[in-house]
Amino acid sequence: MKCPFCGHAETQVVETRIGEDGDFIRRRRQCSACDKRFTTYERPDLTFPALVKKDGRRVEYKREKLRASMNLALRKRPVSTEQVDSAIERIEEKLFGLGLREIASSRLGELVMRELKKLDKVAYVRFASVYRSFEDIDDFKNLVDEVRK
Known part of the structure; x- marks a missing residue:
């Protein structure tokens, strides 16, 4: 995952949590270049009406x-x-x-x-x-x- 702050291509997952209802996964990531942290969400790719x-x-x-x-x-x-x-x-x-x-x-x-x-x-x-x-x-x-x- 590319860092949104510096654009560096290498980031590490620091913490992973499943959402309350189990509908998504929340991941805290840290950039290996600038050390800033950010959150990503992983959810199924479904088509809404x-x-x-x-x-x-x-x-x-x-x-x-x-x-x-x-x-x-x-x-x-x-x-x-x-x-x-x-x-x-x-x-x-x-x-x-x-x-x-x-x-x-x-x-x-x-x-x-x-x-x-x-x-x-x-x-x-x-x-x-x-x-x-x-x-x-x-x-x-x-x-x-x-x-x-």
Whole structure:
């Protein structure tokens, strides 16, 4: 594995751990040239269903995009990276479990909202208010009332 810091081709695995659910392997590596450490993740190379947007376009699922949108909703909230990683894993397991080649992007959005609701109510409201394109304050109030129940 090439070092992301100096580009040296030789790195050593210092530590190996299996993820909580056994879905991936986390490896700590150390560069033999610059001695810096970095983490790599090894997971099965599986094909996720294509996402069908509202306008009919089909785009490929990207974990990085999902993480970025969740992190935006969780900005300045007391939720750890490990909790976000676990939520993303659960979402991806559900995507695979559906066994579909395509899925509406709205269905993915609902899965994200379900996970955010478990993690942090404020992040859930943030995401839902953008995702559902609220037209007025009453829509927002109804969502907050729903969360309070």
